[in-house]
Amino acid sequence: SQQGEEDPQALSIQEGENATMNCSYKTSINNLQWYRQNSGRGLVHLILIRSNEREKHSGRLRVTLDTSKKSSSLLITASRAADTASYFCATPNSGYSTLTFGKGTMLLVSP
């Protein structure tokens, strides 16, 4: 079953624009992770934010976490064609034995 659900399912923007995608989850967590998947590099970890953090930055990425609303957002600034990929949020299950992934947001960045 999918715990995290990303929104929107698909997003199409121009190079240089910002892209925002959201994730909602259902149960209490100690961390939330974002991953990117494209055909060239497979599934790659982007950023991990812990439950006691509200915001985290990594390069052009900014992630927020609102544990009261059980939601997170990923912002990609100044997007590039190379950012074209599917983006997944993932949360641990209650036993911390696995991550549960959403269905992903498919981002298309056009030159």
Add this chain to the structure above:
Amino acid sequence: GAGVSQSPRYKVAKRGQDVALRCDPISGHVSLFWYQQALGQGPEFLTYFQNEAQLDKSGLPSDRFFAERPEGSVSTLKIQRTQQEDSAVYLCASSFQGASYEQYFGPGTRLTVT
């Protein structure tokens, strides 16, 4: 090693055949995970190892699926009597410790059952 490796990258099996998929995790990573990913979906959990112990196999879809990690490093996912619904990409990931840390994924094995 430099990253998680998986072999084969592609496997075509006739329905009813047995297949074995191999995963080499990052050296020193205690945790190893197997996921199944259908087209257009996110990865779905299959099973989790901590060292050689299989601590969670709740995601294995049937008793035709079997995984092992006998020496706490390389892992093999075996599917017996493959069926068409088994066609998917099988991803292996490793992490320092459980799901509280980032996971490093291999390139996956794309299994097609004909």
